[in-house]
Amino acid sequence: MQEKSSGKMVRLERYLMALPKAELHVHMEGSIPPSLLLRLAERNRLKLPFSSAAQCRKLYAYSSFKDFSNMLLLGVYCLRRPVDFHDVILAMGEGLVLHNIRYAEITWTPQFYLNRGCALSEILGAMNEARSKLAARFGLEIRWIPDIVRSRPEPASAIAEWAASKESTDAGVVALGLGGPETGYPAGNFASQFSYARQCGLPANPHAGEGAGAASIWQTIEQLNPVRIGHGVSAIDDQELVAHLVRDALPLEVCPTSNVRLGVCKSYASHPLKRLIDAGCVVTINTDDPVLFQTSLTNEYAVAIRECGLGPDDIKAAILNALRVSYLPDFEKIRMTGSFTATFEELDSRFLK
Numbered sequence: 001m002q003e004k005s006s007g008k009m010v011r012l013e014r015y016l017m018a019l020p021k022a023e024l025h026v027h028m029e030g031s032i033p034p035s036l037l038l039r040l041a042e043r044n045r046l047k048l049p050f051s052s053a054a055q056c057r058k059l060y061a062y063s064s065f066k067d068f069s070n071m072l073l074l075g076v077y078c079l080r081r082p083v084d085f086h087d088v089i090l091a092m093g094e095g096l097v098l099h100n101i102r103y104a105e106i107t108w109t110p111q112f113y114l115n116r117g118c119a120l121s122e123i124l125g126a127m128n129e130a131r132s133k134l135a136a137r138f139g140l141e142i143r144w145i146p147d148i149v150r151s152r153p154e155p156a157s158a159i160a161e162w163a164a165s166k167e168s169t170d171a172g173v174v175a176l177g178l179g180g181p182e183t184g185y186p187a188g189n190f191a192s193q194f195s196y197a198r199q200c201g202l203p204a205n206p207h208a209g210e211g212a213g214a215a216s217i218w219q220t221i222e223q224l225n226p227v228r229i230g231h232g233v234s235a236i237d238d239q240e241l242v243a244h245l246v247r248d249a250l251p252l253e254v255c256p257t258s259n260v261r262l263g264v265c266k267s268y269a270s271h272p273l274k275r276l277i278d279a280g281c282v283v284t285i286n287t288d289d290p291v292l293f294q295t296s297l298t299n300e301y302a303v304a305i306r307e308c309g310l311g312p313d314d315i316k317a318a319i320l321n322a323l324r325v326s327y328l329p330d331f332e333k334i335r336m337t338g339s340f341t342a343t344f345e346e347l348d349s350r351f352l353k
């Protein structure tokens, strides 16, 4: 009996792996494989607190947000020259392709790199070289979401102006993000930067309702007029807010493993993913920081089914939601949705019937 159910699980995981996917919430800084981190440190003559990929992976067993943040900053520390960014995007893209991700919107934090001795546009240029290679080799489409950090407000205007410039939007920048600690750093502090970006045609795509409660989501909605919300899981505590999200079809980028690992939710079983879907919210499923949380989009779908109570139809709906609420032009959305739906049908009859 047990053998039969584990065989069924393996089949389900193969199915989830094979599904064509789109990911909207994944950070470059949380996606640097340990072997590449070591290579970057060596060529930039930097010291790391580990000397092998295996030792590095042991440090991913965080017990606090601070430990997580320190590991993320180690990646930032190793990114020195444009070629480093190129190599990270190439490695990251190869990781996405392994999971059949066909489209990704990658968040990164330009203000970490303002003192690297090269212009942001040079960095973005190197990232775009990798993006072109990934498109040519694997058909992977990528767009960029530079973000502002809530706790470091002083370069925010410069970042917003750079992100909203024609040069940046021509180079694949599709939205302006907002990350960092929510408590004590309200979204309203950045209303003018997001208003400027919106006037230039660049939509707001902030994190909210991850490290703080529903009030932080309300404030973010009122002050920044977002097109999507990163996380937003604390909305579940406020039924009026859930009704608002449903009425406005304001999409949430839900990242289950990230929430469990950082203590936003106690367990997968208590995660609000299914309750948000059942309430009618537009939900997408994402990894946030796949290397730092030792996860993948396939794994997020697997835990969503195994532990959060979702079924394969919920997963397919979340994938199509991701395409629909992406920043792709409409003709691309239609093309990819058609191709994904045809592949879903073929995979359903191969694995689920």
Ligand SMILES: [Zn+2]
Pocket (backbone or CB within 6 Å): 025, 027, 179, 207, 230, 288
């Ligand atoms: Zn995030």
